[in-house]
Amino acid sequence: MEWSVNRESDKPIYQQIFEYIEEKIAYGEFPPGSRLPSERKMAEQLNVNRMTIVHVYDELQASGLVERKKGSGTRVSTHKWGILPKGVTNWRKYIEGGSFLPTYPLIKRIRDEAKVMKDGYNMAGGELSTDLFPASFLQASFNQHAFPSNLGYVHPQGHLEFRETLASYVKEYHDINVTSSSILITSGAQQALYLITQCLLNPGDAVAIEAPSYSYSLPLFQSAGLRIFALPVDAEGINPDDIVTLYRKHQIRMIFLNPTFQSPTGGVMTEPRRERVLEIAAELGIPIVEDDPVSLLSFDGKTHYPLKSIDKSGNVLYVGSLSKVIASSLRVGWIMGPESVINRLADARQQIDFGLSIFPQLIANQFIQSPEYPKHLAFLKQELLERRNExxxxxxxxxxxxxxxxxxKGGLFCWCKIKQKVDDQKLVEEAIKNKILFMPGSVYGSPNGYVRFTYARLQREAIKEAVLKFAKVLDKV
Ligand SMILES: Cc1ncc(COP(=O)(O)O)c(C=O)c1O
Structure with missing residues (x-):
């Protein structure tokens, strides 16, 4: 919940909450007939005592704004403001319809908890802790940059100067050869995956994704009506021969891979397998989407070059992002691929939102060219290495x-298999009771009993305590 009580105000807390809900009802944001969160849930969301909410709901009832029935909770009154139930839009029908599927309940549960949890241990979210964001460098980059005089729409592929910088960036860091016209700037890698699934594929198409994989946690594959088939991941990545089997059986039309420091397993696909995957994909004419958000975060000095750097057939759509190396709120990502594909995706982008705002592009453009960027990367890798060790x-x-x-050997995650039999749902709930968050393997397509811990989000000192607490939780389930 975005709104919060103002503890400095002279107005009593229950009064503030009463007025907040009253306003939501008046503006139709809580429509007549809709159910308010339970007292316990509302108290948690607003971080207040449950009795305060009991008082607020009593007052709302006394003023006729809500109705309370045993067993059906607290609902916004349908008689107030002269609105009759039959004249009321049934938003539920719309909410539950539509083509975009909601987030999986277990992921939603963890995300909602992360928003309200105070003094807990968040090992769930795949992002950096605040002290690892290069905030002062970004501020300096922002200050140094002349405010753009042209504030009109940016090119739908993204700001040209930034695309040119990115072309040099991927050459330097990933040995990828690309020109600005073959780059589309996206709002993070997430939007890149969305655009690809929506624009290049059709409902009913078969796609292959790693199992386990980040993609399993994205309902966007199901929302696009795709049929998903698994490529099991072992210590060396996926087995290239599995692509052939899936192709013969299901005519797969696209392969999604995250070969370096894969989420959730942290594994790296070996070089021979990378070469073989490319050969097979080229032979069968199946494009590969390579999702590569963390390959720069290698701890042993080894550079893992993306598939894209050795792709001779133009078969790879390379998806990158600055979320894990600079800041996730910048929302800067990209797709690099054949110009015709990029033009098609840019056209769709134009219809969706006219492209990414100029400002994150300017900031990123300045920062990745500055001498501070390699220093930041070195600092980040060292910090992550220490946290991983801890x-x-x-x-x-x-x-x-x-x-x-x-x-x-790099990245943000540690993937663990629990030896005893556990139920992911129960484990998550027990952990939440003990203020621990982690990602259960089942959301990535694994059987119950696997967990992904992010070490990047916690301070080094907190990691030991978090793991100890998790061990106690495990003893209880
Ligand atoms: C493997 C992988 N791909 C893509 C993303 C999306 O990242 P963003 O949209 O922030 O660039 C994530 C985020 O956690 C990820 O782990």
């Missing part, structure tokens, strides 16, 4: 006989 120590110390894991 997590590995804690896992060995507190969960040594209960989980199996491989030490991640």
């Amino acid at each position: 997590m590995v120590l804690a896992l060995n110390e507190y969960l040594g006989d209960k989980v199996e894991f491989s030490v991640p």
Whole structure:
């Protein structure tokens, strides 16, 4: 919930909440007949005592704004303001209809909890902790940049100067050869995946994704009506021969891969397999979408070049992002691929939102060219390495006989298999009670009993405590 009580105000807290709900009802944001959150939920969302909400709901009832019936909770009155139920829009029908599927309940549960949880341990979200964002460098970049005089719509592929900078950036860091006209700037890698699934595929098309994989957690594949088939991931990545099997059986039309420091497993596809995957995809004429948000975060000095850098057939659509190396709120990502594909996607982009705002592009453009950027990357890798080490120590110390894991050589995550039988839902709920958040493997398409811990979000000192608390939670379920 965006709104919060003002604890400095002279107005009593219950009065503030009463007026807030009254306004929502008056503006139709809580329509007649809709159910208000339970007292407990509302108290949690607003971070107030449950009795305060009991008082507010009593007052709302006394003023006729809500009706309360045993078993059906607190609903906005349908008689108030002269609105009759039959003249009321049934928003539920719309909310539950539409082509965009809602987030999976277990992920939503964890995200909602992350918003309200105070003094807990968040090992769920795949992002950096605030002290790892280069805020002062970004501020300096912003200050140095002359405010653009042209504030008209940006080119739908993205700001030209930034695309040119990005072309040099991917050459330097990833050995990818591309020109500005083959780049589309997106609102993060997420939008890149959305555009690809919506514009290049049709409902009923079969696609192959890694299992487990980040893509499983995205209902956008189902929203696009795609049929999803799994390419199991082992210690060396996917097995290239599985592509052939899936192609023969299901005529798969696209392959989604995250070959370097894969989410959630943290694994890296070996070079021979990368070459073979490219050969097979070219032979069968199947495009590959390579999702590569974290390959720069390698801890052992080894550079993992993307598939795109060795793709000779123009078969790879390369998706990148600055979310995990600079800041997720910048919302800067990209797709690099054949110009005809980029033009098609840019045209769709024009219809959706006319392209990304100029400002994040200017900031990113300035920062990735500055001498501060490599320093920031070095700092980030060192910090993440220390946090990874701390997590590995804690896992060995507190969960040594209960989980199996491989030490991640880069990225943000540690993937663990729990040896005992567990139910993911129960484990998540028990962990939430103990103020621990993590991602259960089932949301990535794994069987129950796997967990993804993010070590990037917690301070180094907190990692040990978080793992210890998780070990206690595991003892209870
Ligand atoms: C593998 C992977 N791809 C894509 C994304 C989307 O990132 P963004 O849209 O912030 O660039 C994420 C975010 O967690 C991710 O882990």
